[in-house]
Amino acid sequence: xxxxxxxxxxxxxxxxxxxxxxxxxxxxxxxxxxxxxxxxxxxxxxxxxxxxxxxxxxxxxxxxxxxxxxxxxxxxxxxxxxxxxxxxxxxxxxxxxxxxxxxxxxxxxxxxxxxxxxxxxxxxxxxxxxxxxxxxxxxxxxxxxxxxxxxxxxxxxxxxxxxxxxxxxxxxxxxxxxxxxxxxxxxxxxxxxxxxxxxxxxxxxxxxxxxxxxxxxxxxxxxxxxxxxxxxxxxxxxxxxxxxxxxxxxxxxxxxxxxxxxxxxxxxxxxxxxxxxxxxxxxxxxxxxxxxxxxxxxxxxxxxxxxxxxxxxxxxxxxxxxxxxxxxxxxxxxxxxxxxxxxxxxxxxxxxxxxxxxxx
Amino acid sequence: xxxxxxxxxxxxxxxxxxxxxxxxxxxxxxxxxxxxxxxxxxxxxxxxxxxxxxxxxxxxxxxxxxxxxxxxxxxxxxxxxxxxxxxxxxxxxxxxxxxxxxxxxxxxxxxxxxxxxxxxxxxxxxxxxxxxxxxxxxxxxxxxxxxxxxxxxxxxxxxxxxxxxxxxxxxxxxxxxxxxxxxxxxxxxxxxxxxxxxxxxxxxxxxxxxxxxxxxxxxxxxxxxxxxxxxxxxxxxxxxxxxxxxxxxxxxxxxxxxxxxxxxxxxxxxxxxxxxxxxxxxxxxxxxxxxxxxxxxxxxxxxxxxxxxxxxxxxxxxxxxxxxxxxxxxxxxxxxxxxxxxxxxxxxxxxxxxxxxxxxxxxxxxxxxxxxxxxxxxxxxxxxxxxxxxxxxxxxxxxxxxxxxxxxxxxx
Numbered sequence: 001x002x003x004x005x006x007x008x009x010x011x012x013x014x015x016x017x018x019x020x021x022x023x024x025x026x027x028x029x030x031x032x033x034x035x036x037x038x039x040x041x042x043x044x045x046x047x048x049x050x051x052x053x054x055x056x057x058x059x060x061x062x063x064x065x066x067x068x069x070x071x072x073x074x075x076x077x078x079x080x081x082x083x084x085x086x087x088x089x090x091x092x093x094x095x096x097x098x099x100x101x102x103x104x105x106x107x108x109x110x111x112x113x114x115x116x117x118x119x120x121x122x123x124x125x126x127x128x129x130x131x132x133x134x135x136x137x138x139x140x141x142x143x144x145x146x147x148x149x150x151x152x153x154x155x156x157x158x159x160x161x162x163x164x165x166x167x168x169x170x171x172x173x174x175x176x177x178x179x180x181x182x183x184x185x186x187x188x189x190x191x192x193x194x195x196x197x198x199x200x201x202x203x204x205x206x207x208x209x210x211x212x213x214x215x216x217x218x219x220x221x222x223x224x225x226x227x228x229x230x231x232x233x234x235x236x237x238x239x240x241x242x243x244x245x246x247x248x249x250x251x252x253x254x255x256x257x258x259x260x261x262x263x264x265x266x267x268x269x270x271x272x273x274x275x276x277x278x279x280x281x282x283x284x285x286x287x288x289x290x291x292x293x294x295x296x297x298x299x300x301x302x303x304x305x306x307x308x309x310x311x312x313x314x315x316x317x318x319x320x321x322x323x324x325x326x327x328x329x330x331x332x333x334x335x336x337x338x339x340x341x342x343x344x345x346x347x348x349x350x351x352x353x354x355x356x357x358x359x360x
Numbered sequence: 361x362x363x364x365x366x367x368x369x370x371x372x373x374x375x376x377x378x379x380x381x382x383x384x385x386x387x388x389x390x391x392x393x394x395x396x397x398x399x400x401x402x403x404x405x406x407x408x409x410x411x412x413x414x415x416x417x418x419x420x421x422x423x424x425x426x427x428x429x430x431x432x433x434x435x436x437x438x439x440x441x442x443x444x445x446x447x448x449x450x451x452x453x454x455x456x457x458x459x460x461x462x463x464x465x466x467x468x469x470x471x472x473x474x475x476x477x478x479x480x481x482x483x484x485x486x487x488x489x490x491x492x493x494x495x496x497x498x499x500x501x502x503x504x505x506x507x508x509x510x511x512x513x514x515x516x517x518x519x520x521x522x523x524x525x526x527x528x529x530x531x532x533x534x535x536x537x538x539x540x541x542x543x544x545x546x547x548x549x550x551x552x553x554x555x556x557x558x559x560x561x562x563x564x565x566x567x568x569x570x571x572x573x574x575x576x577x578x579x580x581x582x583x584x585x586x587x588x589x590x591x592x593x594x595x596x597x598x599x600x601x602x603x604x605x606x607x608x609x610x611x612x613x614x615x616x617x618x619x620x621x622x623x624x625x626x627x628x629x630x631x632x633x634x635x636x637x638x639x640x641x642x643x644x645x646x647x648x649x650x651x652x653x654x655x656x657x658x659x660x661x662x663x664x665x666x667x668x669x670x671x672x673x674x675x676x677x678x679x680x681x682x683x684x685x686x687x688x689x690x691x692x693x694x695x696x697x698x699x700x701x702x703x704x705x706x707x708x709x710x711x712x713x714x715x716x717x718x719x720x721x722x723x724x725x726x727x728x729x730x731x732x733x734x735x736x737x738x739x740x741x742x743x744x745x746x747x748x749x750x751x752x753x754x755x756x757x758x759x760x761x762x763x764x765x766x767x768x769x770x771x772x
Contacts, residue, residue, distance in 0.1 A: 045452060046448055046451065046452065047448040047449055047451075047452045050444060050445070050448040051445060051448070054441050054444060054445070152536070152537065152538070158538075163537075163538040163541075164467050164538060166471070169471075178475055253440070253444075253467070253468040253469075253471070253472075254470070254471035254472075255467045255468060255470065255471070257464050257467050257468070257538070258538075259463065259464035259467075259537065259538065260440040260464050260468065264439070292441065295442065296442075296445055299434070299435075313412070316394065316396070316408065316412070316433045316435070317396060317405070317409075319435060320394075320395075320396040320397040320435035320437070321396070321397060323397075323435070324397055324437075
């Protein structure tokens with residue numbers, strides 16, 4: 001088509017290792033950045049901005065989980081609990097520490113939330129050295145409930161009987177971000193940062209070590225990878241991402257409440273990774289988009305076509321139920337038709353157009 | 361881009377439907393979040409039809425001063441992200457009043473709604489603190505908060521003991537989450553004031569296993585009275601367990617989410633719950649003129665009244681919410697003189713609601729700029745021979761103590 005891969009020679013080691021080897025990739029990334037950072041905030045209305053903000057926040061959390069699940073092969077059902085750790089750490093810091101009459105700025109609170117979650121993640125990761133698979137799943141499930149319980153029952157952390165801490169909107173040197181497009185840029189900035197961090201992480205020594213552990217941990221140990229260390233790294237990194245996600249949710253909703261980080265949310269994030277494609281950064285982004293937007297799209301489609309099939313007054317009663325059925329059904333169809341996730345679908349499309357129209 | 365296209369089509373269809381109905385008058389839009397699926401579906405599947413029926417009744421009489429009310433509903437599954445999505449969609453549609461559903465959802469939208477100047481109601485949940493209209497100018501709990509309910513329950517217990525609670529033992533059974541724990545500060549405060557002994561008994565989620573707590577209450581603590589604040593499937597389990605332990609049902613009083621017909625049916629029927637005291641923020645039973653009017657509306661259309669009307673506890677609460685919304689809009693339209701009302705107008709309309717009782721279905725609410733709770737009125741209905749019988753009038757208790765706690769909460 002517009003792009004041919006022949007004629008580009010890799011003449012240096014740097015060139016060989018580049019994330020974006022071809023000009024078209026650079027152009028595409030540039031175009032996407034332009035679209036998401038300039039075009040959309042200017043032209044999209046608040047509804048789309050709020051939806052994209054939720055997707056962007058979910059991308060950060062799903063990337064974290066995919067590093068653990070897809071790259072290291074360790075399962076965690078306690079991902080949402082680490083988000084609540086991040087959210088409550090940041091909420092406590094910003095409401096208790098004041099600098100010049102202002103709440104602690106987000107650029108300090110956000111990493112603090114991440115680091116706290118990473119520390120807790122290290123502790124929770126310890127069982128991963130002994131147990132694998134389903135057993136590890138149960139161990140992390142325990143973490144989910146323990147963390148939830150502790151937050152719920154410790155007023156010093158949860159801020160009182162309501163277990164919710166209200167915070168101000170994020171502010172950057174006096175610029176308070178309370179418009180929808182400002183919040184969108186705020187979360188998008190961190191989502192892009194997270195994508196860059198994850199992309200670079202998986203091609204570093206740490207990332208290769210994680211993949212080695214996933215593929216065969218005994219072999220990894222034999223070739224000199226400290227399995228103990230890298231498994232804990234994986235848990236810490238993954239929890240750090242989760243903690244940051246929690247802080248982003250906290251700022252987006254202006255409140256930290258543990259009720260939005262319950263077990264269902266952990267499952268949602270697992271679904272994002274599995275549907276998007278395990279061990280793929282692009283896939284994770286697709287997965288987050290899919291899981292957040294699918295219910296919305298299903299509902300809108302049903303609202304548009306439902307009145308042709310039934311009395312509109314029954315519609316609200318039916319839509320809620322049908323949406324759940326379609327959502328579950330579509331996930332199953334996806335897993336059967338394309339078990340390697342949306343990422344594989346994307347690869348197939350790409351490969352097709354790579355050689356199009358001369359595919360022989 | 362299919363997403364944009366479908367959305368466009370959805371908008372076109374809704375707009376088309378609306379245009380057909382509104383020749384010259386303006387449609388006034390309300391956004392209604394609902395949960396017909398998810399953990400609290402038992403409530404939503406009955407409450408939301410009640411809501412829509414009342415709106416339909418108002419529209420069948422020509423709407424609010426000739427302007428039709430359009431109440432769009434979105435099912436949010438008791439999850440926060442869908443609630444945010446629903447809110448933004450309602451706002452885009454130009455809703456002048458949006459009612460979120462569920463404590464975490466109210467919490468997540470509180471700030472945004474204030475910034476967007478869109479009023480909302482959170483009848484029966486949300487934090488008690490939201491009753492302060494000065495701190496949260498756009499959120500209206502309208503019904504008695506958990507604090508007011510707990511205070512009213514204590515008052516009921518006190519009356520049962522003949523006005524003296526000294527040395528009596530009261531058990532506070534609660535669902536172990538923030539909403540469940542809300543009554544604790546009130547209990548602590550009133551126990552000191554009235555000199556009764558009390559203990560808290562937490563029921564961990566999902567509240568389906570209460571054998572240990574019930575034995576603890578009946579055999580070890582030997583409570584003289586029980587105040588129960590549980591929701592979801594827990595109330596049915598609780599009633600069943602207390603019955604099995606042989607505890608007298610007329611010494612239990614349940615707060616507003618533990619008291620529906622569905623809970624009693626699931627516990628094993630009316631016989632099991634005979635004597636159970638229930639706190640209500642909207643009237644129960646079918647003897648209200650407005651319910652007859654809704655039935656008449658269905659008959660006029662040649663339809664049977666919906667079966668949800670049999671579940672009067674939640675159905676009536678739906679009617680209650682809708683009536684409050686319509687009344688606020690009516691006040692706003694009257695004050696403005698036209699249907700071009702904004703969220704702030706509706707907020708002021710809500711604050712202007714006084715002594716609006718819909719022939720006894722609603723408590724004598726007194727809303728004001730400061731008091732968004734409307735006074736914190738409840739009424740106790742006792743289960744007697746297969747129906748709810750009112751045993752008190754609308755009342756409130758320890759109002760000064762509750763307000764004082766509210767003040768402290770805002771300072772702290």
